[in-house]
Amino acid sequence: MAKSPEVLAQTMIDNLPEKTGKSLSEWQAVVSASGLAKHGEIMKLLKGEHGVTHGFANLIAQKSLGNLDTSDDDLVRNQYKGKESLKPIHDAVVEFVKTLGDGLEISPKKTSVSLRRKKQFALIQPSTKTRIDLGINLKGFAAEGRLEAMSGMCTHKVRLSSVEDFDADVKAWLTDAFARAG
Numbered sequence: 001m002a003k004s005p006e007v008l009a010q011t012m013i014d015n016l017p018e019k020t021g022k023s024l025s026e027w028q029a030v031v032s033a034s035g036l037a038k039h040g041e042i043m044k045l046l047k048g049e050h051g052v053t054h055g056f057a058n059l060i061a062q063k064s065l066g067n068l069d070t071s072d073d074d075l076v077r078n079q080y081k082g083k084e085s086l087k088p089i090h091d092a093v094v095e096f097v098k099t100l101g102d103g104l105e106i107s108p109k110k111t112s113v114s115l116r117r118k119k120q121f122a123l124i125q126p127s128t129k130t131r132i133d134l135g136i137n138l139k140g141f142a143a144e145g146r147l148e149a150m151s152g153m154c155t156h157k158v159r160l161s162s163v164e165d166f167d168a169d170v171k172a173w174l175t176d177a178f179a180r181a182g
Contacts, residue, residue, distance in 0.1 A: 117181035
């Protein structure tokens with residue numbers, strides 16, 4: 001199974017001293033002493049003045065700004081600020097996918113929640129104050145009716161404005177996508 005973003009970040013943190021000559025806390029002290037507060041500025045400092053590679057510079061910048069120190073619950077809660085009426089839809093989708101079988105990984109990001117098995121099969125994204133876009137990976141499936149074509153990590157999306165919109169059709173599409181991801 002693929003490593004989670006948290007595990008990958010921790011591996012990078014563990015490798016910082018060997019690869020860059022300083023630990024994360026030492027790099028955070030460098031950033032703090034610089035007085036810089038924007039991600040791009042910190043990246044420029046680390047890459048330009050200290051020769052840190054892009055991946056490690058991004059990790060140091062993100063950790064220095066506190067962007068990677070948010071719990072999954074905080075990430076989801078922040079997605080629904082001002083969109084609280086959509087949270088029951090999110091919860092219904094999550095509760096349903098938990099019943100689909102083994103290997104499920106629920107991975108909240110800043111603006112969406114990725115649903116993965118061996119690969120991503122769906123994405124929950126509160127797109128507006130009145131709608132969640134549920135991305136579903138159904139390669140080869142015809143887009144028709146509520147199942148709209150989209151590009152990117154998911155091949156289709158369904159617009160959900162109420163818990164009632166999360167009906168048997170949507171559950172069947174998610175079940176199929178889950179099975180294909182295994």
